[in-house]
Amino acid sequence: MSAENPRTPIYKDFVLIQLAIIVFVIDQFSKLIVRDQLLFRESFPDTGFFRFTHTFNTGSAFGIFQDQNTPLILVSAIGIAILVLIYRSQRVPTALLRLSLGLQVGGAFGNLIDRVRLGHVTDFIDVGDWPIFNMADASIITGLVIMAYIFLIADQGGSKASAPTSGYGWCPVCEGEMRTVAGGWRCSTCGVKERLIGSAH
Structure with a gap:
């Protein structure tokens, strides 16, 4: 994208x-x-x-x-x-x-x-x-x-409460704002979640 x-x-x-x-x-x-x-x-x-x-x-x-x-x-x-x-x-x-x-x-x-x-x-x-x-x-x-x-x-x-600029600042799916949640980020618009970089695979 x-x-x-x-x-x-x-x-x-x-x-x-x-x-x-x-x-x-x-x-x-x-x-x-x-x-x-x-x-x-x-x-x-x-x-x-x-x-x-x-x-x-x-x-x-x-x-x-x-x-x-x-x-x-x-x-x-x-x-x-x-x-x-x-x-x-x-x-x-x-x-x-x-x-x-x-x-x-x-x-x-x-x-x-x-x-x-x-x-x-x-x-x-x-x-x-x-x-x-x-x-x-x-x-x-x-x-x-x-x-x-x-x-x-x-x-x-x-x-x-804004998401950090490192990692995922904006949703890769809908461009919505990503907010910090346990273990990563979640889009405040569509709900898609991304894990922290370097977390368990």
């Missing part, structure tokens, strides 16, 4: 793309239902802590940067490109990172399509005094929280 990592392009990552499509479809379908069933500024139910309120937003998530639709289209496109670069920067993207990116990519495309087609984003999830938002916003924020956990918390603990 070549020492060079054959990174999989993000568009060939079936699980990530499938998740992004699911998020996108749910977001667009929910907005379509709200636009069809509720008048502008109408709420269902009329009162309560949690309601569906039909409104739209010419700014970014949760109503900030109002009336900046064209710049936000550009920002959304750049944001999606950055997510692709983050994916490409990882030798073997973890399941948690793929979850984070799938949520963010799906949400970003959901709001981007609204901006291009309608000139604004449909919002409808009305919770207490919180700014009204939509499924795409919720997906993006959830993905960002997961990503923050990965890079700010999980990596700190993972670096302490």
